Amino acid sequence: MSEINQEQLTPTQRSQIKRVPQRGNYEREVIYQILDEGLICHVGFAVDSQPYVIPTAYGRVADQLYIHGSPASRMLRSLQTGIEVCLTVTLLDGLVLARSAFHHSMNYRSVVIFGTATIVKDAEEKLEALRAFTEHVIPKRWTEVRPPNHQELQGTLVLSLPLTEASAKVRTGPPLDDEADYTLPVWAGVVPLKLVAGEAIADARVPSTINTPIEVKNYTRLNSKVLK
């Protein structure tokens, strides 16, 4: 049976949520949804016990997560040696303001992926991954722009990380105060937060005959389903 047919990932020693385990979620659909809404991930790796955490773009195709960059990048040079990687995507959904300082929190959805990355050598898979990066940022873009030429393909390293050992962590809802604190004369609640697009700024050299694409004009991050 292919991994992709598993609805739920099996938690491992490192992927299992230990702090506030009721926020943990191993459903593939939940994990994919968070990954598909996020725009950047934080890639963690260690070289001689020295950790690095680098923000970068990513794309997903089925049960593979792709990152890319210059073959000269320290991150990609390190990861392609097959060292362990931890890749985290976090979406901040709100500030949780409690009646006590102690119970302040945030509403968020995060995914942590563990594994080792592999260089994508197959030309077709590489192009598919590059398409995924572009389409992940904005739909339909790939067919509108100039595709990568031979030199650009040679100058781009693509790594894939399988979505086999991963977990999501989700907090939603109001503050949870100590029972005694509910009588305090303090406002409490949630300030929802969302990444919102402003009006698109055309490049100075775009001729006036070219219209702003509808996907750019009405840009929004998918955030349709609210996770409970």
Next chain:
Amino acid sequence: MSEINQEQLTPTQRSQIKRVPQRGNYEREVIYQILDEGLICHVGFAVDSQPYVIPTAYGRVADQLYIHGSPASRMLRSLQTGIEVCLTVTLLDGLVLARSAFHHSMNYRSVVIFGTATIVKDAEEKLEALRAFTEHVIPKRWTEVRPPNHQELQGTLVLSLPLTEASAKVRTGPPLDDEADYTLPVWAGVVPLKLVAGEAIADARVPSTINTPIEVKNYTRLNSKVLK
């Protein structure tokens, strides 16, 4: 001379920006501004070569960055042993849509801090750090809510990380296309992105006699200065 008086941090082997070095910035003011606008950081550490990247809240007081949590958390238990930590804060400012797939990018401001964390044992500094966490999220909140009691203080571990070895990386502005691509009939430009607060949702048990504080009602992340 105290570290805090240095206007510019000295890049080290690990904090120096190597990829696209012109985006690197070591000015304390730039670094602080990014840290003060961000709400969550990604903390990276390695245990037996296994990297972990954990999203968490933080606060800053002068040249110290504080993180906190339960003494039972794997992250805090690991970090307090004095292992190397890499802490990254990333603000996403826009999508950079170029005429070629290859030159797509993002506008962002990020800070990467290297060092080792220390447990804050001094009661006064610990309380000051907790105040900073709360005020970092929303100003004036600390004076409105119930302060931490003895048990809560005992149950919170606060770690400090000095802001001595850090760098910022900033990308702004339009896409940079290959000269030949400027004649392509493709829209190009920037979609600005911003973390925006929605209407505050009062907790169900807040009595109607308690008004929503103005800081909650008009919540906004400081984003006044645009970095060039």
